[in-house]
């Protein structure tokens with residue numbers, strides 16, 4: 001069996017892998033496959049970390065980040081801090097297909113989406129409300145949301161942002177939040193001619209300060225595609241990872257001759273050398289259908305699971 005076409009995505013989000021595979025094996029472009037696959041995760045609310053109803057920010061709102069990249073034309077569409085629109089990867093695709101721009105953010109991105117016919121709806125669910133109110137309790141925040149009354153019997157001291165504290169002052173609660181509040185779908189699709197597309201979709205980090213944008217929609221951080229070489233996508237602590245453009249690094253490592261697994265490992269090592277404790281993983285595939293992954297060494301995180309579909313399979317394969 002030839003190794004192509006190929007779909008690889010972060011985490012065991014098999015419904016997404018399957019949706020992308022269906023598009024690709026029906027003759028769809030890698031871009032279509034990535035869009036369908038990530039959109040499936042947005043509908044399924046994969047892990048609560050993709051799509052609506054997850055990762056509420058400090059004001060309780062869920063906002064979405066997404067990007068899609070065409071490794072043939074090097075075109076990108078990206079959106080960040082998208083509000084009230086569920087199909088973030090669809091809006092990213094619309095930015096790419098229907099504008100001369102690359103990256104739209106915030107309220108203006110939502111207005112663009114509405115103008116393109118995307119449905120405007122509340123992204124809050126009972127689940128996101130409950131995550132939010134537990135966090136308020138835990139953090140003892142002052143009145144971030146008008147209908148939530150802080151408990152006056154708890155004395156919490158002055159408000160400190162969850163992020164941005166020096167490592168030594170990081171509480172165990174914050175470490176817990178940092179290590180386990182990140183997941184995202186990152187996907188690579190390669191068609192039988194070696195054309196590559198990549199994309200990501202996420203609701204970002206839980207309890208982020210409103211306006212925070214993670215790595216996922218940032219080109220070269222969340223994902224990167226070049227059909228001359230291959231593609232890569234990342235997941236993890238975006239605030240750390242985005243500073244190193246690991247997806248770009250991984251693709252460049254492959255360009256210099258590294259196999260996909262080594263390319264991922266080198267990109268991770270490069271971060272870990274400077275930031276010893278962080279949580280992140282990268283997947284890679286080259287244009288001939290080899291693929292691999294690597295993850296950081298972080299407390300409580302030793303294995304990274306990802307999902308693959310290729311011609312010799314009848315269902316997605318879970319790789320570690």
Ligand code: SD4
Nearest residue numbers: 183184204214235236238
């Ligand atoms: C973020 N990186 O916003 C995202 C969450 C995630 O990679 O895992 N994605 O930090």
